[in-house]
Amino acid sequence: MGLKRAVVLLSGGLDSTTTLAYAVSRGYEVVPLTMSYGQKHSRELESARAVAAHYSVKKHVMTHLDLSFLNTSALISDAVDVPKRRSLEDVSEEIPATYVPARNIIMLSIAAGLCESVGAEAIFIGINAVDYSGYPDCRPEFLEAFQHVLRVGTKAGVEGRPIRVEAPILDMTKGEIVTLAMKLKAPLHLTWSCYQGGERACGRCDSCLLRLKGFREAGVKDPVPYEATR
Ligand SMILES: [Zn+2]
Incomplete structure (x- = not known):
């Protein structure tokens, strides 16, 4: 048996870095996949690079996908501001302006292609449905549906070795995610979560x-510097 391999979607933020640390702790040789898609917070790409280097991965796939035409998203369009709030109580039930149209469908599809090409058996994704359920593509029913897509729509699936989607922090609170990250000694000082592109x-x-x-x-x-904290 060779080393088991997994593709990890790595944005450079807290959640994806913790997810990568988890995959490593489970004995996977990880292939991080990082996509720049014209996000304002391109600072997170430097974080992704630093996190991948921290784990001395053999291969880190960084690719650019021009999604600038998805200009309804505050993460991409200069015409839409990233919402700023006083507290989490101000966050409404609506799907937020930071939603990038179909982003996780797009990213998981690319990750599936990478899995087949490098012989990986799983995709690890740091989505979370507890503290922030505003994104439809962060829900368990989406993951289950995508799992089915992988069974019927890939060579690996048809040959009876379907790629698994693993979302280890799906049901965790943010506090539990930080606690897990600390336990796994994830390099949180290297991560970047802010949607704005600033220095802090x-x-x-x-x-x-x-x-x-x-x-x-x-x-x-939090080891990361902030402009303003409550
Ligand atoms: Zn921020």
């Missing part, structure tokens, strides 16, 4: 607020 994290976007909540709940100080 803004402390006001949904992603910053959730990250800060996670560190608070875990009783750990």
